Amino acid sequence: MKLSKTYSENSILDDIKAGGSQLNKALGFMYSSYYGLLESIILKNSGNEDDAADVIQDTFLAFVKMVQDGRFRKEAGVKSMLYSIVRNLWITEIRKRKSTQNRHEIFEQGNDVEVEGVSVEIEKIENQKLILSLFESIGKKCKSILISFYYENLSMKDIMEKEDFSSEQVLRNKKYKCLKSLIEKVNGNVILAKSVKNALQND
Template sequence: MTASVLLRPAPPATAFLRDELLADRTSTLTRLYQRTFPMVRRHVLERGGTTQDAKDVFQDALVVFYEKTVSGRLILTCSPGTYLVGVCRHLWQQELSRRNRLPLSELGEAEEQLPDFAEAPATESAPALAVLDYVAKLGEKCQHILLSFYYFQQPLEQIAAENNYGSVRSATVQKFKCLERLRKAVRQALALPSAR
């Protein structure tokens, strides 16, 4: 029994871990990644995620871990790997809850509901809409995403890579948010003439 206790390393002190991170961040985080990521990947895959989802969750957890450790706000009562797995489980549960509230199929349905302004006839009560004018009023990132997808017909995989998103789903959600901002701006513009 004593031998098994001696083989199991004790969790490093938080101050020692902080010193390791400050001295050689890359090496310390790489070690943590190699030891911990397989457990996180298994957890995410067993609960309907992908390896990319696991990487995204682990990266977020690693940022939280690093910032808390370096700032001195983290007090470990377990090994760093156990702490990271716990944070990842929590983050994955949050992601699953978010996905259940807004399933991917709803994003596609919302796009179908967007009227086709190119075919809308110009009348005095509903002036011809220059959609690009409204797109130009969006932020630079939204402009890029919407034009890339709708005008240049780039695949979401390419848009995700160009904008440094962790997954295609992140790019899809961002595209949907930008589309909603565009729709809101157009609705407000259409409401203004009738309010006069």
């Protein structure tokens, strides 16, 4: 897709808010314009191309969510915001992999754009990944119900029809059992339980 050189940041934001084909246009522009820069951040700091692809995908998803939720207030430009998000996501991943502090000390102390909401969005991403992995462990039907309710924001009526339940009450009973199973998975782990609670509240 050939994109105009006059595609402004305001146009990017407007298209993201519009959704649909306009959102795809904005994402296409951001991928073609910023992917190389964002990838270089990962590659220069112990990551590989697969790492970069995963983190950049999460970065764009986080940015789109911020714009659509009205939490991007233009305190930084689009490019700076994407840089900040990808950098913080990669630092989080590095820490998760228990890399040595000295190896990444310069990277973690580098200059960065302080933007309100970035750390919140990163926490959401991490919590969502945790939740989805837990959903996998409680069965296919439970996973489908909970994703439909918490992530797709479907009504109980819509989920009932989608999952072929005989009534909303039967569905509510099943959802309750699914959540009970989820709670049992994290029972006794305060940190894990808190992350689960935060993820479900955020969505």
